[in-house]
Amino acid sequence: xxxxxxxxxxxxxxxxxxxxxxxxxxxxxxxxxxxxxxxxxxxxxxxxxxxxxxxxxxxxxxxxxxxxxxxxxxxxxxxxxxxxxxxxxxxxxxxxxxxxxxxxxxxxxxxxxxxxxxxxxxxxxxxxxxxxxxxxxxxxxxxxxxxxxxxxxxxxxxxxxxxxxxxxxxxxxxxxxxxxxxxxxxxxxxxxxxxxxxxxxxxxxxxxxxxxxxxxxxxxxxxxxxxxxxxxxxxxxxxxxxxxxxxxxxxxxxxxxxxxxxxxxxxxxxxxxxxxxxxxxxxxxxxxxxxxxxxxxxxxxxxxxxxxxxxxxxxxxxxxxxxxxxxxxxxxxxxxxxxxxxxxxxxxxxxxxxxxxxxxxxxxxxxxxxxxxxxxxxxxxxxxxxxxxxxxxxxxxxxxxxxxxxxxxxxxxxxxxxxxxxxxxxxxxxxxxxxxxxxxxxxxxxxxxxxxxxxxxxxxxxxxxxxxxxxxxxxxxxxxxxxxxxxxxxxxxxxxxxxxxxxxxxxxxxxxxxxxxxxxxxxxxxxxxxxxxxxxxxxxxxxxxxxxxxxxxxxxxxxxxxxxxxxxxxxxxxxxxxxxxxxxxx
Numbered sequence: 294x295x296x297x298x299x300x301x302x303x304x305x306x307x308x309x310x311x312x313x314x315x316x317x318x319x320x321x322x323x324x325x326x327x328x329x330x331x332x333x334x335x336x337x338x339x340x341x342x343x344x345x346x347x348x349x350x351x352x353x354x355x356x357x358x359x360x361x362x363x364x365x366x367x368x369x370x371x372x373x374x375x376x377x378x379x380x381x382x383x384x385x386x387x388x389x390x391x392x393x394x395x396x397x398x399x400x401x402x403x404x405x406x407x408x409x410x411x412x413x414x415x416x417x418x419x420x421x422x423x424x425x426x427x428x429x430x431x432x433x434x435x436x437x438x439x440x441x442x443x444x445x446x447x448x449x450x451x452x453x454x455x456x457x458x459x460x461x462x463x464x465x466x467x468x469x470x471x472x473x474x475x476x477x478x479x480x481x482x483x484x485x486x487x488x489x490x491x492x493x494x495x496x497x498x499x500x501x502x503x504x505x506x507x508x509x510x511x512x513x514x515x516x517x518x519x520x521x522x523x524x525x526x527x528x529x530x531x532x533x534x535x536x537x538x539x540x541x542x543x544x545x546x547x548x549x550x551x552x553x554x555x556x557x558x559x560x561x562x563x564x565x566x567x568x569x570x571x572x573x574x575x576x577x578x579x580x581x582x583x584x585x586x587x588x589x590x591x592x593x594x595x596x597x598x599x600x601x602x603x604x605x606x607x608x609x610x611x612x613x614x615x616x617x618x619x620x621x622x623x624x625x626x627x628x629x630x631x632x633x634x635x636x637x638x639x640x641x642x643x644x645x646x647x648x649x650x651x652x653x654x655x656x657x658x659x660x661x662x663x664x665x666x667x668x669x670x671x672x673x674x675x676x677x678x679x680x681x682x683x684x685x686x687x688x689x690x691x692x693x694x695x696x697x698x699x700x701x702x703x704x705x706x707x708x709x710x711x712x713x714x715x716x717x718x719x720x721x722x723x724x725x726x727x728x729x730x731x732x733x734x735x736x737x738x739x740x741x742x743x744x745x746x747x748x749x750x751x752x753x754x755x756x757x758x759x760x761x762x763x764x765x766x767x768x769x770x771x772x773x774x775x776x777x778x779x780x781x782x783x784x785x786x787x788x789x790x791x792x793x794x795x796x797x798x799x800x801x802x803x804x805x806x807x808x809x810x811x812x813x814x815x816x817x818x819x820x821x822x823x824x825x826x827x828x829x830x831x832x833x834x835x836x837x838x839x840x841x842x843x844x845x846x847x848x849x850x851x852x853x854x855x856x857x858x859x860x861x862x863x864x865x866x867x868x869x870x871x872x873x874x875x876x877x878x879x
Contacts, residue, residue: 354437501608574619
């Protein structure tokens with residue numbers, strides 16, 4: 294094959310039994326000379342007569358491509374015939390489209406006579422690039438100019454939200470309607486419906502001191518994930534802080550998992566589980582912090598609960614020049630629960646941040662806090678949620694521009710955080726749960742044995758006191774006279790426990806074996822930390838787990854003075870058959 298004026302032939306190999314071939318890459322409106330050559334086994338070649346063919350005028354892409362209708366999940370296009378064409382050769386048109394950040398083109402085909410088409414099943418509030426080609430059967434034209442469009446944002450389904458009554462100004466604030474998950478004893482709530490197809494999930498735990506902005510940050514995450522923009526006249530809350538509480542007390546009282554199922558319009562490509570924890574370091578002191586640590590430990594020990602975690606997010610204020618004892622305690626508590634391997638999954642979320650480097654990063658480095666690093670510094674993401682629920686209408690132009698700028702900065706920070714989260718490797722908690730259960734059993738055993746040891750020591754002290762009294766009153770004993778003496782004895786009292794807390798009491802021994810206990814149901818007491826091999830490791834009788842119950846009180850041993858007489862002692866000794874020689878002589 295060659296053009297008429299050329300001397301060199303170009304070859305195109307074909308198979309032995311091939312009867313047809315398509316020659317591509319030819320110039321439009323050009324005459325070509327074509328011949329076929331048969332090559333024998335010994336290298337002999339025989340060529341056919343030369344024939345001529347003229348290629349047609351190149352077909353261009355469709356013209357006047359326009360967007361005529363735009364919806365949340367679809368767009369409608371119209372176009373006109375190519376400007377340069379052999380109309381009879383046109384078979385139809387090809388529409389190619391892709392998301393702005395995706396390099397893979399998708400395609401839809403139309404018939405020849407069709408000049409309008411609706412692309413459906415698109416993602417809402419998403420930017421797309423669109424281009425069109427002309428199909429001439431044996432090939433397609435070059436694509437036309439790309440059209441940039443963005444689908445509309447779907448109006449939220451308000452059945453999934455509850456309008457907060459105090460919010461009568463724009464933007465309106467809605468609380469997500471969370472449903473309790475069917476997760477046994479795990480305190481977990483879900484939003485939305487589970488995807489029909491397997492969807493990846495990312496799990497983060499958020500910890501921080503009281504007043505660090507933890508709850509507001511979580512609400513900011515939800516608004517980003519659900520695609521809220523500054524111009525929208527609504528905002529969302531996952532956590533509705535009790536505004537009547539002072540910032541000296543934590544707004545959150547329990548460890549709670551919130552699972553947000555992925556749905557259309559999500560700004561992240563995965564479902565998200567956020568584990569919210571009570572704030573450390575409020576005015577209730579170190580005792581409250583220890584209770585929070587125990588709550589976190591119990592939360593991750595629940596059978597069938599959370600099996601993996603992707604990030605432990607430590608929320609801290611930007612301007613802190615040094616870490617407080619509370620913040621250091623938080624890191625120590627997390628490491629005591631999960632072990633040192635979790636350090637690479639600990640990231641710092643800096644609140645109340647500005648454009649400068651947060652001073653708190655140097656404080657974290659100075660304290661040698663184990664966490665993920667980036668170029669030698671703690672891996673961190675900066676946030677400023679000051680305008681999250683601010684009015685977006687009615688402000689002056691300068692003020693509105695300033696607030697809008699803060700919103701865009703917050704959105705960019707969220708995008709960086711969730712993009713990095715998507716790259717983080719999940720940390721398995723299977724071994725952690727085994728270690729936690731073993732530790733809880735040991736702690737329950739040690740704590741339960743201490744009252745028994747004190748009982749034994751008290752009994753020994755009672756015997757020694759009685760012995761001293763007898764020696765001091767030997768004259769009265771010889772004269773068979775009665776006398777009094779005082780011993781300190783242990784007595785068990787019932788102490789009411791606070792509502793919402795649980796205990797494991799042994800009915801046979803009248804003994805509190807584990808308090809507080811995470812097992813609220815009597816039928817589940819076999820899983821109490823005090824049990825091993827079906828029996829209690831704490832109560833004096835080492836009774837079967839089925840003899841243990843959750844009650845509204847705990848047994849507490851108190852030491853009280855008790856007045857006794859020599860005559861009472863002799864009666865007790867006679868009743869047990871253990872009279873001593875001195876008494877027999879009297």
